[in-house]
Amino acid sequence: MNVVVWNENRHEKTNPVVSDIYPKGIHGAIADFLREDNIFVETATLDEPEHGLTDKVLSETDVLVWWGHKAHEEVKEEVVEKVHKRVLEGMGLVVLHSGHFSKIFKKLMGTTCDLKWREADEKERLWVVDPSHPITEGIGEYIELEKEEMYGEHFDIPTPDQLIFVSWFEGGEVFRSGSTYQRGKGKVFYFRPGHETYPTYYNKEVQTVIKNGVKWVNNNNTPTPVYGNAKPIEEIPEKK
Amino acid sequence: MNVVVWNENRHEKTNPVVSDIYPKGIHGAIADFLREDNIFVETATLDEPEHGLTDKVLSETDVLVWWGHKAHEEVKEEVVEKVHKRVLEGMGLVVLHSGHFSKIFKKLMGTTCDLKWREADEKERLWVVDPSHPITEGIGEYIELEKEEMYGEHFDIPTPDQLIFVSWFEGGEVFRSGSTYQRGKGKVFYFRPGHETYPTYYNKEVQTVIKNGVKWVNNNNTPTPVYGNAKPIEEIPEKK
């Protein structure tokens, strides 16, 4: 399995709080713990040519992990189109935290993906609401994060195919914080936590969920549909 | 539309806190506000013959509302079987609060319907997660109840067909508190609030949701499937 962790990598360059927490960048931190499971991982960032997502890279990627926040608009439409096409062809996609507002996630969802938010060092509890789902393997009934940014409903997404986590926040909000979607041959997993000013991606349970998510969205050899004009009726035995 | 509000009606007989809040019983309170919408409503209770759910009553009922708590085990299997059959035939069912543990709800769900609970006068906020659903007509982004019993995940139900409300509780839990299910020709709506020691069923927004739910589960003249041995292949034109 070839995984690419994509990160906007801008907060890390301008905000010392973020670069202190993530000296190798958010992408570096995520790549590090994925590699613990012997997954082959590369990284790509916004400021690389073609955002690091060349045709070659995309064609060889099984799973793409996406973190973006303040520079969604700088992601080129043509790269978004290519990533979209690859997801429909079967490339898995894991979208993290503020990636909810990325062009690729909005394009796959068909909605605004808007939500409520507040930065107030609130406690978050991510409750498992589907304890049969492999994405929850190895964690407990809930994950507790002492401080996180709040994301609150309504989250303007289509009804998820599978809802796995629902978050509770100290200030009175809830959020559908782990959800999956099928798009073409591709599988998509959205996972909420990971504001850049908190060390969330060092949390072992968060890491477990992301590892599980990467494995879950990986698609091995499912059928490739054929579209378009079907064979003439004269060649269909049933019609004779 | 003929609605029957069924209530166990036991707390009302033994606990003055409950009978003070609901002098006409929980069923009486619910029937009262449903009648405001010119819905024809009757009530039925556990201690009536056949629990008030005779063949005649059931055959004429379009929507059944169910509240039960401490006497689920006293509901006769044969009545449960009849209600189950009527739901599959198209009778709507609205299950309230502790009705999650009723025989009829468990039979329709196929799971234990178990959950966490705590009686501690906690604030509850029911957030709307599907603002397109007619059950949310006329309410705001969330319903706030100053004091309620807590119900927490995991709620052992099948994945709902539609998830409409998610509750936040002061003590740190969340709950899928409004959900729908299709069973045969019947529609089922589960709605969480309504512990017997709180005046929840006088809350106008709670009333609006229950009114909406009753209308939503009401089934008018959808097709009746035919089951069993299909007509012989010789009579199928396509096969000739």
Add this chain to the structure above:
Amino acid sequence: MNVVVWNENRHEKTNPVVSDIYPKGIHGAIADFLREDNIFVETATLDEPEHGLTDKVLSETDVLVWWGHKAHEEVKEEVVEKVHKRVLEGMGLVVLHSGHFSKIFKKLMGTTCDLKWREADEKERLWVVDPSHPITEGIGEYIELEKEEMYGEHFDIPTPDQLIFVSWFEGGEVFRSGSTYQRGKGKVFYFRPGHETYPTYYNKEVQTVIKNGVKWVNNNNTPTPVYGNAKPIEEIPEKK
């Protein structure tokens, strides 16, 4: 309820087979039978200024019905954006037949919406797979159309929220031919039949389904979510 039936209206201008079947256009035929139910209906077509979908028209429309086929590319992006916004705000959308490839449907779905097709005068049977759904009111177990264009799986759509009809075709294919989706406050119903060279929209059961669909997608006064920065934590009582 204000309904607008939108039609590309091109086949009608160039193909006498089509204009003979639909002398008032496909939009005219659909508008006619919707009016039988005392629904207020107007029509709009591609060649009108702004495709007949001005800001004023859209703002006053509760439900939009969409038929397009060979000129999807001529629909202006800015009109698509406006329709998309209105759906998320709560305008219902009924997409018919070859409208599966319209810009608005693809944008709402996030997928290619591709499929197999064949024009061979095949028999179609649309089987009801959800006999609890109000869209099936008044019809039988299946709708049979003597001759229709074939649409076959795989249909590249997201998993529908509700799957109502599955079509059988003489030549060996099946198709998810009636499906619903929630997007923001809006409800979407896709219904397969209606190739321009067949008199499908005169079929009484097809008309019943479209009437039911128009009523089902109509949204009355559900909550309007608030997005963005939530109130400061200092003003949240729970946090104090």
Add this chain to the structure above:
Amino acid sequence: MNVVVWNENRHEKTNPVVSDIYPKGIHGAIADFLREDNIFVETATLDEPEHGLTDKVLSETDVLVWWGHKAHEEVKEEVVEKVHKRVLEGMGLVVLHSGHFSKIFKKLMGTTCDLKWREADEKERLWVVDPSHPITEGIGEYIELEKEEMYGEHFDIPTPDQLIFVSWFEGGEVFRSGSTYQRGKGKVFYFRPGHETYPTYYNKEVQTVIKNGVKWVNNNNTPTPVYGNAKPIEEIPEKK
């Protein structure tokens, strides 16, 4: 992974057509091809003590495969209860063909699980409608079976969590022939083909689907929910 293939094993004893096709019983044929993937497989049948499903066997079983047809009523309630409990605890369940009418499947579904059927040597095509699902790995766009029993809609099941296959039959019917359900910690996969008088379980693509299904329902170490009275509010830091 420990798999038990359960079979009623009655047709094999009385009908030479069946015993000629399946000399080792349907269970034997299924066990044989599962073992090709180095899965540890045992079998159990109706006429063994406790139907071969003792407490010890059930407690050690990760995935149970179920085939039954004419003797569903002979399966003891207490065994059904134990299997049900194990599914909710996380044991995977694959239900095949006429197992749709088994006590365990009906109990898990909450519906009659009724359907249409016809024995007329009809061609069946199982079309993949979710090409992202791991259960479809290694097969083509559809599986074609030259002769099978027909099962037709309406199939009285709850809306599946995931719909993977839809069957086309020569005589004019369709059927949701591959579907999944979450129940507690358990995953359930229903797969239609396999009438006892056809050599369906020797079909390589059918075998691939069943192998995939067995792997897909196997649950490894997802969280075990805690139910009941939650800790007192005084011990909840948020409430102080």
